[in-house]
Amino acid sequence: xxxxxxxxxxxxxxxxxxxxxxxxxxxxxxxxxxxxxxxxxxxxxxxxxxxxxxxxxxxxxxxxxxxxxxxxxxxxxxxxxxxxxxxxxxxxxxxxxxxxxxxxxxxxxxxxxxxxxxxxxxxxxxxxxxxxxxxxxxxxxxxxxxxxxxxxxxxxxxxxxxxxxxxxxxxxxxxxxxxxxxxxxxxxxxxxxxxxxxxxxxxxxxxxxxxxxxxxxxxxxxxxxxxxxxxxxxxxxxxxxxxxxxxxxxxxxxxxxxxxxxxxxxxxxxxxxxxxxxxxxxxxxxxxxxxxxxxxxxxxxxxxxxxxxxxxxxxxxxxxxxxxxxxxxxxxxxxxxxxxxxxxxxxxxxxxxxxxxxxxxxxxxxxxxxxxxxxxxxxxxxxxxxxxxxxxx
Amino acid sequence: xxxxxxxxxxxxxxxxxxxxxxxxxxxxxxxxxxxxxxxxxxxxxxxxxxxxxxxxxxxxxxxxxxxxxxxxxxxxxxxxxxxxxxxxxxxxxxxxxxxxxxxxxxxxxxxxxxxxxxxxxxxxxxxxxxxxxxxxxxxxxxxxxxxxxxxxxxxxxxxxxxxxxxxxxxxxxxxxxxxxxxxxxxxxxxxxxxxxxxxxxxxxxxxxxxxxxxxxxxxxxxxxxxxxxxxxxxxxxxxxxxxxxxxxxxxxxxxxxxxxxxxxxxxxxxxxxxxxxxxxxxxxxxxxxxxxxxxxxxxxxxxxxxxxxxxxxxxxxxxxxxxxxxxxxxxxxxxxxxxxxxxxxxxxxxxxxxxxxxxxxxxxxxxxxxxxxxxxxxxxxxxxxxxxxxxxxxxxxxxxxxxxxxxxxxxxxxxxxxxxxxxxxxxxxxxxx
Numbered sequence: 001x002x003x004x005x006x007x008x009x010x011x012x013x014x015x016x017x018x019x020x021x022x023x024x025x026x027x028x029x030x031x032x033x034x035x036x037x038x039x040x041x042x043x044x045x046x047x048x049x050x051x052x053x054x055x056x057x058x059x060x061x062x063x064x065x066x067x068x069x070x071x072x073x074x075x076x077x078x079x080x081x082x083x084x085x086x087x088x089x090x091x092x093x094x095x096x097x098x099x100x101x102x103x104x105x106x107x108x109x110x111x112x113x114x115x116x117x118x119x120x121x122x123x124x125x126x127x128x129x130x131x132x133x134x135x136x137x138x139x140x141x142x143x144x145x146x147x148x149x150x151x152x153x154x155x156x157x158x159x160x161x162x163x164x165x166x167x168x169x170x171x172x173x174x175x176x177x178x179x180x181x182x183x184x185x186x187x188x189x190x191x192x193x194x195x196x197x198x199x200x201x202x203x204x205x206x207x208x209x210x211x212x213x214x215x216x217x218x219x220x221x222x223x224x225x226x227x228x229x230x231x232x233x234x235x236x237x238x239x240x241x242x243x244x245x246x247x248x249x250x251x252x253x254x255x256x257x258x259x260x261x262x263x264x265x266x267x268x269x270x271x272x273x274x275x276x277x278x279x280x281x282x283x284x285x286x287x288x289x290x291x292x293x294x295x296x297x298x299x300x301x302x303x304x305x306x307x308x309x310x311x312x313x314x315x316x317x318x319x320x321x322x323x324x325x326x327x328x329x330x331x332x333x334x335x336x337x338x339x340x341x342x343x344x345x346x347x348x349x350x351x352x353x354x355x356x357x358x359x360x361x362x363x364x365x366x367x368x369x370x371x372x373x374x375x376x377x378x379x380x381x382x383x384x385x386x387x388x389x390x391x392x393x
Numbered sequence: 394x395x396x397x398x399x400x401x402x403x404x405x406x407x408x409x410x411x412x413x414x415x416x417x418x419x420x421x422x423x424x425x426x427x428x429x430x431x432x433x434x435x436x437x438x439x440x441x442x443x444x445x446x447x448x449x450x451x452x453x454x455x456x457x458x459x460x461x462x463x464x465x466x467x468x469x470x471x472x473x474x475x476x477x478x479x480x481x482x483x484x485x486x487x488x489x490x491x492x493x494x495x496x497x498x499x500x501x502x503x504x505x506x507x508x509x510x511x512x513x514x515x516x517x518x519x520x521x522x523x524x525x526x527x528x529x530x531x532x533x534x535x536x537x538x539x540x541x542x543x544x545x546x547x548x549x550x551x552x553x554x555x556x557x558x559x560x561x562x563x564x565x566x567x568x569x570x571x572x573x574x575x576x577x578x579x580x581x582x583x584x585x586x587x588x589x590x591x592x593x594x595x596x597x598x599x600x601x602x603x604x605x606x607x608x609x610x611x612x613x614x615x616x617x618x619x620x621x622x623x624x625x626x627x628x629x630x631x632x633x634x635x636x637x638x639x640x641x642x643x644x645x646x647x648x649x650x651x652x653x654x655x656x657x658x659x660x661x662x663x664x665x666x667x668x669x670x671x672x673x674x675x676x677x678x679x680x681x682x683x684x685x686x687x688x689x690x691x692x693x694x695x696x697x698x699x700x701x702x703x704x705x706x707x708x709x710x711x712x713x714x715x716x717x718x719x720x721x722x723x724x725x726x727x728x729x730x731x732x733x734x735x736x737x738x739x740x741x742x743x744x745x746x747x748x749x750x751x752x753x754x755x756x757x758x759x760x761x762x763x764x765x766x767x768x769x770x771x772x773x774x775x776x777x778x779x780x781x782x783x784x785x786x787x788x789x790x791x792x793x794x795x796x797x798x799x800x801x802x803x804x805x806x807x808x809x810x811x812x813x814x815x816x817x818x819x820x821x822x823x824x825x826x
Contacts, residue, residue, distance in 0.1 A: 001697075001730055001731060001732050002712035002730075002731055003712055003713065003729060003730060004712045004713070004715055004716060004717035004727070004728065004729055004730070004731060004744075005712070005713050005714060005715060005716055005727070005747035006716075006727050006729060007716050007727045007747055007748065008727070008801070008809050008811070008812045009718075009722070009723060009724050009725055009726065009727075009796075009798050009801075009811065009812075010722060010723040010724070010798030010799075010801050010802050010811065011716050011718055011722040011723075011725065011727070011743070011745060011747075011748075012404065012557055012722045012723060012802060013748060013801065013802055013804070013807060014802055014803050014804075014805070015752065015804060015805050015806065015807040016748055016750075016807070020805065021752070021805045021806070021807075022752065022753045022756055022758075022805040022806045023753070024805070025756070025758065025805055096751070100751060100752070100753045100754075101753070102753070140754070141753060141754055141756070142753065142754030142755050142756055142757070142806075143754065292756045292757040292758045292759070293756050293757050295757070296757075296759075297757045297758070297759040297762060297770070297772050297773075298759050298762040298770050298772075298773075299759065299762065299763065302759070341772075341773060342773060342776075342785075345762075345770035345772075345773035345789055346785075346788045346789060348762075348768060348769075348770055349768065349769060349770070349788070349789050349790040349793075350788060350790070355788060356788075
């Protein structure tokens with residue numbers, strides 16, 4: 001007779017097989033970031049070098065900046081583990097913990113969210129906020145409430161944007177000399193001019209095709225919809241993300257922007273297309289609102305999350321202080337991930353029976369009210385087409 | 394997409410090693426241990442130490458609950474009531490019978506002359522007296538199913554065996570194809586139904602090949618192939634696939650009764666020869682077994698003897714790194730000591746590598762909710778269980794969990810989520826009382 005090991009059913013696990021598991025999922029996310037990183041390097045480094053505006057060494061700076069972002073967050077997480085784990089303070093233990101918490105991803109995404117000429121000390125500060133405050137204080141991988149990279153970006157964006165702009169901001173050497181840009185991103189123009197006008201918003205940057213390819217000014221990773229779509233396609237094929245989360249999010253923004261454009265007198269499809277191709281909507285849609293830890297778990301929750309997020313993004317574009325609206329709305333919606341998860345799980349099982357129907361009603365009602373409010377608010381900012389609603393707001 | 398039911402997933406079968414070798418009879422062990430426990434019901438021994446028993450003699454009963462009857466599986470002398478490891482994971486009092494190798498049958502075991510004239514009531518009575526229980530794993534007394542008042546259109550024979558490693562039903566059917574069809578026909582008559590549907594996996598095409606030659610004699614039988622996915626062998630899944638109808642409580646609501654294929658073969662013997670449930674097929678499989686194979690053995694046989702017939706464990710097996718699983722690998726139970734006995738629900742013993750390694754935390758990917766065949770949200774049930782929120786557990790339908798194990802199977806972070814949901818289900822049951 002022999003004593004055998006214990007365990008719980010099932011004794012067959014997909015995670016014990018090769019090429020499946022959380023590590024593989026996180027590796028796939030890094031692979032999906034690759035086209036974005038490479039395009040960013042091309043646009044801000046190689047192309048500028050070809051233009052003759054920077055030297056050979058400086059050509060590698062964008063790549064260096066992104067990689068240093070990833071390195072910084074690995075380093076900080078390692079130091080955090082080393083400092084906090086008093087009993088087992090060895091390099092081996094730290095390395096093992098790092099292998100289970102995927103530290104490079106927040107740093108890489110953070111660097112992709114920041115402008116090219118962010119001073120390195122600002123990057124270090126942002127990485128500290130992202131990894132230590134955004135992730136480790138909450139309990140590490142799997143427990144963070146806010147998207148760590150986004151938290152780092154938001155804190156820096158609210159406090160140190162002036163410093164970044166003084167250092168050169170998001171215009172690379174080739175873009176800084178273009179007069180038509182007038183030192184503003186497409187969304188910056190929308191915020192400052194308040195006009196939905198093709199000649200002001202799109203024409204200075206070329207055409208919508210340039211928006212799609214990504215040769216417009218913007219933060220490192222956010223400009224190229226094409227590169228992001230490549231990454232997104234890979235993630236969908238690898239079943240890391242669900243295709244409909246980004247589609248619903250982008251679709252909501254598209255539809256709302258179309259209506260806003262139409263209300264203000266321009267029903268062309270260029271405005272909704274411009275809305276989804278600027279301000280990092282695409283980057284957030286593929287890499288941030290699908291981030292599993294900080295967004296709802298079940299299918300229905302993901303759908304509601306994407307819908308709410310789309311409405312909030314449009315709303316914050318017109319009322320918030322950061323011109324993108326994407327970051328603000330995502331940070332805001334991260335807070336509601338847990339309740340959305342709980343309510344949608346009940347809706348999944350109870351359907352329209354009590355209390356599922358009630359929860360479904362509340363969520364849909366809130367969504368409709370917000371969407372109407374956004375449309376009215378945005379419309380009222382730009383025109384006087386619906387003046388009778390002015391006193392309501 | 395949003396309100397759609399999960400369709401199950403493909404899991405690698407790992408049955409080939411065991412399927413190649415035909416099933417062997419191992420009918421005369423030196424000792425058998427008849428457990429005084431069936432389906433969480435304690436039984437009363439009807440024999441005492443020193444008695445001589447014959448094959449088929451009644452040795453234990455529980456008349457209060459569903460009239461459970463257990464019979465001696467070998468002839469010989471009752472030598473004691475001893476504790477033995479049972480597939481429920483506990484040590485259970487068992488009647489030890491020492492074989493006299495005379496194979497004396499009890500008088501009631503004889504050929505039934507007027508098989509074709511048996512009425513529905515007589516068939517159900519035979520089922521009850523023979524102590525037939527579901528051999529698929531749940532072990533529900535079969536006669537209770539047939540005492541339904543609902544109108545039954547069809548009897549479904551579950552020949553699917555969807556869990557990996559299991560081959561005993563496959564072997565049993567391909568060895569006794571005609572007995573299966575006969576038993577199924579008696580089931581059909583016991584339910585006053587019009588037809589029999591044999592549901593099998595497309596993967597196991599040999600079952601179709603084995604049954605095909607006899608189908609002309611049994612025109613009321615139809616074969617129904619089912620996709621090679623898990624949990625295709627789940628009663629509700631089969632009923633939905635075959636009848637396109639669903640139900641809440643029992644399959645009888647959809648006008649069908651589902652029985653395991655091994656049960657049908659056993660019932661055929663019970664009707665024609667009056668042999669009670671005294672033996673069943675068992676597969677011994679897994680990477681830890683030298684030559685995996687299946688056996689037809691008397692109930693109460695020690696599994697260690699079967700393992701020896703398989704050539705024992707693989708060389709240099711470190712038991713502490715292996716699991717000894719009673720039942721299928723998806724729903725079975727880890728047994729700590731390899732001193733298990735065969736009882737009516739034990740279809741397999743699997744010795745395979747235990748899981749090791751460290752895994753990350755839950756990342757919230759939602760794959761567990763995507764694969765759940767009853768459309769639950771395991772992560773939320775786990776959270777509600779940890780907070781002991783009984784009301785929320787009720788809202789999340791934790792009681793509907795069938796413990797198929799898919800959520801733990803699919804989890805990329807190797808979390809014991811099935812266990813957590815099962816605990817939530819228990820808490821809800823206790824809390825609701």
